[in-house]
Amino acid sequence: MPGIQAMSSNPVIHIERLYKEYQTDAGPVPVLKDVAVTVMPGEFIAIMGPSGSGKSTFMNILGCLDVATSGTYLLNGRDVNIQSRDELAHLRNQVIGFVFQGFNLLPRASLEDNVALPLIYSGIPRAERMAHASEMLEKVGLGSYRRSRPNQISGGQQQRVAIARALVNHPKLILADEPTGNLDTHTSEEIMALFTELNQRDGITIVLVTHESDIAAHARRLVRLSDGRIVYDGPVEHAAAAHLETTS
Template sequence: MTAAAPLIELKNITKTFGQGQAAFQALRGISFSVQAGDFVAVMGPSGSGKSTVMNMLGCLDTPTTGEYWFRGQRVDQLTRNQRALLRRHELGFVFQGFNLLARTSALENVELPLLYRGEPAAQRHEAAMVALDAVGLTRWADHTPAELSGGQQQRVAIARAIVTRPSVLLADEPTGNLDTHNSREIMELLARLNREQGITVLMVTHEPDMAAYAKRVIRFVDGQVASDAPNHATEAAPAEGAA
């Protein structure tokens, strides 16, 4: 039986910033693939290339050399507008900072990507409520970020990321601004979205406790893949509400 083609494939990716003596090679021949439905944690020390790879996967940057394939399409050869369309329709983003609009409700924050798409108000509202329900926040739809806890704000940010029904969720230190309890709740949520909705998750984290929720861990060192292996800690990840 032929194995399914990867959803994402990076082949010998390099990224150099600057020129001449000031040049810095952030990535030095990165290669790995991701199957649909996977949950991958990307780990490594500061400056190892984790965020550079995430920016590339998110179509926010392009490689200096190498190939980036998404659903069999060569992304690094797309125009800026074509990459923007791919980003808008296939990718969702969750950051360490919640990046919510302060004076608008949770519902309006979640609707924002659909507003950029030009979808009608009724459809935006319905889809946003479905996304808020997925993260357990329908009761808080009319509340502004100032009226929500940090964990609730990150849930709103996740709802905003999934409201467009993306194939891939890119999460960059999603628990970096949260305490232990809220961090575990967010990781349980990401694991559930991966498990129940089949959303592929790629997450950058410095925290082994958070990486324990992933199915696979890729470790970066000095712009290279140092290791890439199934995460045997997944089954031992703490249950929601556990001490």
């Protein structure tokens, strides 16, 4: 990547000179420093780096859950800094699906209701929302668990539900912050197989944070952060060498 399809289309993400600092009692703390990255449709990127290097901060900005202190961010060609609140919410909803480490499922709601949640704001009638949700649960291999609740299924299955929920708006881009962080090795591999399928079969762009090289190996491109800067951006197969140079 970028392949032929990617080269003939516009970036999903284009970031230049991005800085982020948090305001603390001790003054401003710089966390992202001059970050630049362009992501083309269909890419599968792993973000790695030591704890505190700014990975989650970066993902939150990518997902429009937080804003940069300065710099340019074009999401699907739109400058997020000049969108109104409503426009930004709409853009985010249309383009991005989120998957978090902790799954963030509603414990008392059925899996179907959990997956349908992002559609509540879409104005689609309930019956149709449920049909969409079922379809997404089928897609992640949990069709027969529609009426179960999150505490009745395993961690890996819960993460599948979270992925189904991220898919329900048919996003172009999935952002996943340590999606296998709470899962055992075997279950992590299953979740990564699902991401790979979504990437290869459905062409969904994936940006995923992980601490594990084995997980990153499923991606094609690796971006390594260290102390708020990108210190490696290239093919994932070269990652091992890059890792030795920047040992976390």
